[in-house]
Amino acid sequence: MPVIVMASPKGGVGKSTCAVLLASEFARMGADVTVLDCDPNKSLTRWASHGVPTGVTLRSEIGRSEIVPTIRSADGDGKIVIVDLEGVASQLVSRAISQADLVIVPMQPTALDAEIGSEALALVREEEEALGRSIRHAVVLTKTSAAVKSRVQKELEEQLRGAGIDVIEPSLVARAAFSELFAYGGDLTAMMNDPEMMTGGKVDKALINAQAFAEAVYERLK
């Protein structure tokens, strides 16, 4: 099954959040999901320390020399591999991209995120050329406003689409539940069903957003 790589040399754009949401949703659908935490900040390992959803396996502390064999060993029929990368420009990132069936570049709708995130997009295209095969890639805008689409976001989407870049709809809205997943572990469904978990946000809306995002990613994996 496919290898999905979260890549952006910028930190704090939502790579780990995307990885957790996709892992949870695909596991809920019945897939055997392996998540590779390649980020020295170990966000996913922290999330997993509170409990992982059924069907999700986490592997952490994967370095530059282990990334290719680890992805290969985790891949197989009935399995989805999700790779969460560090927010720096490193060889670990370029090697992981070379193994991807889909590279997702999360980006907040800001000029800085777009500029740094475009480095990852450029790298994907150069790797395609070097390897002589296409590597599907797409941008997802993150931490967007739930109420209105800002002018900056509209302009950024136009620019990306104008440059021939696939932009995943829907964007991931700034939701307290997304960030609190890392405090509670598990997934949004468990969060919604457990009255002890205080999110201070609308978990149901977050879940709808996450499911629509996972659906959009699934469409790109077919």
Place this chain on the structure above:
Amino acid sequence: MSGSNRLAGLKARPKDTTVEEVRRVDEVGEARGFLDRTPRKKPGRKPSPRTYQLHPKVFPEVGQAIAAEAEDRGLTQGQLIEEMWEIYSSARR
């Protein structure tokens, strides 16, 4: 999104990445600033576990002989004294 039958349609797509291809990927990445950022080991020698100090005053010729013997054998004076102590301890047993 529901039903695992949809996911069953997604098959493994192994990629034949050879050593040569990995090298090319590294080159492409390096040209764009995606460098090897594996943490390096701390430079310099490891601290010695020999932390106890002796300050014996001996006759100059004895001190010079100990220093010369240690140097000849490629040891520190501390290592030589440890060896001497070992021999002394064994002899006493």
